[in-house]
Amino acid sequence: MSPVSSNAPHGQWPLRTVQVLGGGNAGSSAHVRSLAGGLVARGVRVTVCAPAEADRAYDFTGAGAEHVHVPRSSDPASVAALRAACASADLVHAHGLHASFRTVLALSGHSTPLVVTWHNRSRAEGARAHLLRLLERRVVKTASVMLGTSSDLVDRARQTGARDARLAAVGLPGQGRSPDHEDPDRPRPKVRAELGSTGRPLLIAVGSLDRYRGYDVLLDAARAWRDLDPVPLVVVAGEGPLRSVLQRRIADEDLPVRLIGHHDDVPELLAAADLALLTSSWESRSVFAQEALYAGVPLVATRVGGIPDLVGDAAELLPYGDAEALADAVVRLLADPERRELLRERGVRQAAGWPTEDETVAQVLSIYDELTQPRPLA
Template sequence: MTPVSSHSPHGQAPLRTVQVLGGGNAGSSAHVRSLATGLVARGVRVTVCAPVEADHAYDFTGAGAEHVHVPRSSDPASVAALRQACTHADLVHAHGLHASFRAVLALSGRHTPLVVTWHDRAYAEGARAHFLRLLERRVVKTAAVVLGTTSTLVDRARRTGARDARLAAVALPGPREAFEPEDPDRLRPKVRAELGATGRPLLMAVGSLDRHRGYDTLLDAARVWRRLDPVPLVAIAGEGPLRAELQQRIEDEQLPVRLIGRRDDATELLAAADLALLPSGGESRSVLAQEALHARVPLVAAACGAVPELVGDAAELVPAGDAEALAHAVVRLLDDPERQELLRDKGLRQAATWPTEDETVAQVLSVYDELTQPRPLI
């Protein structure tokens, strides 16, 4: 059934929006793809400004949006390309700090409303941290509305000077039809054999190999797991600047850990695991945590950031940075099938409380409606 749009009534032009992505982490890119699909279905014209690699990965054009290649850089050429793409927009919606700052520059001197979604907090130290705070202040004071994916981000936006900051409804997008995973029960033995986890527990972590992800803590915990029989295998899917350093530690300490690189089948890998591990709350709405609960995979996670708010009592939570607590929580859970089953059931109930994609699109449309006036036909 084709949705009937309330955004193209007789005598009124369709709402024209521009979605702006930077490099685009997995969460924000998937969110924009989901938004584009829902908005287009409701009669909204959507242009996505993002690096061409993001369109290849998330197929914004396949969702019915127009894609305009805008490099991640904030150099004058990129800002000019974004400014051109926003020329006829009724509203611009930027995702993430760097994309939002480029949108601020591109809209300078115009009265086009700017909506900003903060998906994560930008991490930095020293002089760069001060620079990022300046960017945050510039962005939130320019934006008409700031949407934060967690209450912590909403509070941060308000403290930084936002005129209007609200909690965003952000759904975990379902797999696109062309990429629907195969039957997980049938795939499970194949995936485990490929990873070398036949006859031993498989512990799965997913995320870029960056300092704030807590992988040092995870490797410290893996020392304890070497003493188990059978020894669990920890598989980490992701790439990043720490790869060489982590790999050196794995080899030097003979840890039962494999770095398997960036994977397009992370959802299938996770579904084949005995436990999912989230050693840091670096993401505001962790995709790993959400997918683990949806897939009925027990989760052991650091109790920091927005993780407790996201998972409630449906995961084993341990203090962030405490390798001993992480190690022993995993050991206890592997030895307690009843607790595992309880967490699987709690996970499904918790996941049912999260916003749906329709609810996410509806909230965004209500914000757009507040900020735009009736648009006469051109």
């Protein structure tokens, strides 16, 4: 799609935008990479302000954007670097709470329109939770438009005082890949053998090893699966601060669970899996849930955050923290191939209704145009 010159903001083209990303989780970083590529393809000039390691991992420059290294820190040097990068922008788009707060500081005293996307909810307790609420209010009251990747994030922005809060269309980068895709050199039996799951069901969970992921509940449920014949194997891909705690429990209780660390190719794991498990205390627009449904893998997930809206009736949804319900749901699904097939069919249908990358870029570009078009005089 080519830009229409007559509809160019300020009567000129190209539109100059800055995308601001903090440390960025995998979902928001991949989204910014996809968004940058789509905007550049439509003639928009894009600068991505992010730590250097983010550009190495997601190759924003490879998408045609300029990259400016801006550290995660909110110290004056970081804010000054961001202010310099935004000086000639027609519009700035920040992703996440900390990145958007730094952007608010950098744009102080300027009238540059600011779009903010919340991809996740910031988690904290005590004094830090109070601080985060103050940051949220400052960001929300400054932003021209707040975008949330799930309806509860949009509601949170409105309750915090947003003048304009909308649901973001967020297409999963790389969507549309065939569910039957697999590396011909690594067929499904080979992957299962490498994971130690030959002749037994394989259950896959993906996500950082932190307390919000509910892996303690997953290990509680895994005790019940030891009584099945054959015993299912749970494989958890991810790294994080709880690795040693979880590994100790797995060893002490002889649980059928393997922690395999960070894995670059989640679709490869899903292609070998019988079930996908998502046990988090909160999720917005879970990338793993989307990948599972695209891959045609039945999903068991917690009924939290944006998950119900995302998956509809295409997953088994459970209360967070209920190990017995999780154990029972897995046992039932493993014994019921017809139910698994029904979930696969529903998953394909549900995924077909999600926004595409093109639709995501189109929504964002429409908002940019809306905010940068000259307003008629009264």
